[in-house]
Amino acid sequence: MKPFQKLDGLVAPMDRANVDTDAIIPKQFLKSIKRSGFGPNLFDEWRYLDVGQPGQDNSGRPKNPDFVLNQPRYQGAQILLTRDNFGCGSSREHAPWALEDYGFRVIIGPSFADIFFNNCFKNGLLPIKLDAAEVEELFAQCLGADGYRLAVDLQAQTITRADGKVIPFNVDPFRRECLLNGWDDIGLTLRRADIIRDYEARRRVEQPWLFA
Secondary structure, three states, X not given: OXXXXXXXXXXXXXXXXXXXXXHHOOHHHOOOOOOOOOHHHOOHHHHEOOOOOOOOOHHHOOEOOOXXXXXXXXXXXXXXEOOOOEOEOOOOOHHXXXXXHHOOOEEEEOOEOHHHHHHHHHOOOEEEXXXXXXXXXXHHHHHHOOXXXXXXXXXXXXXXXXXXXXXXXXXXXXXXXXXXXXXXXXXHHHOOHHHHHHHHHHHHHHOHHHHO
């Protein structure tokens, strides 16, 4: 998992409430468990005018010109601005995989579905909950200015707007440490590799029949 410390990134607005995980990454793409390659199919049913399939070459597919991520001003966005209950629906971990593979590192909104919220932290994404009024101001600024950017500092737990206003946010200390260091569940386990090896060696001596 890639560490996250600071990001000065372009913002894209997803001005829809209750965006579910099937919209984020449709069910036909769930066969793979590689964690990568899902970016081209993020929001597939909204980005394209046809029905996408796994393994398909997306370069020639007709795009929906009205969808926000297809607009030139939002190309290269790394911060997604969302509405209430983003990530609701089924608990597919492919949703944060697709968002991260597309290039997003931060998701800002007033509320998130619980399982999706937890999955983000495990996959290198930083979901930030803000008051609805703060989110509304961010939407207004983002929609009103091309190239709208925000600076996010995880260590300081702050968002700095283009006009200089600093917005504080809170992240659980354990989750913040994991993101800062790039520790997913496997990474946390590997931090104790020496202890695990010592335990295995001791078991081989004490109960050798288990390893026969």
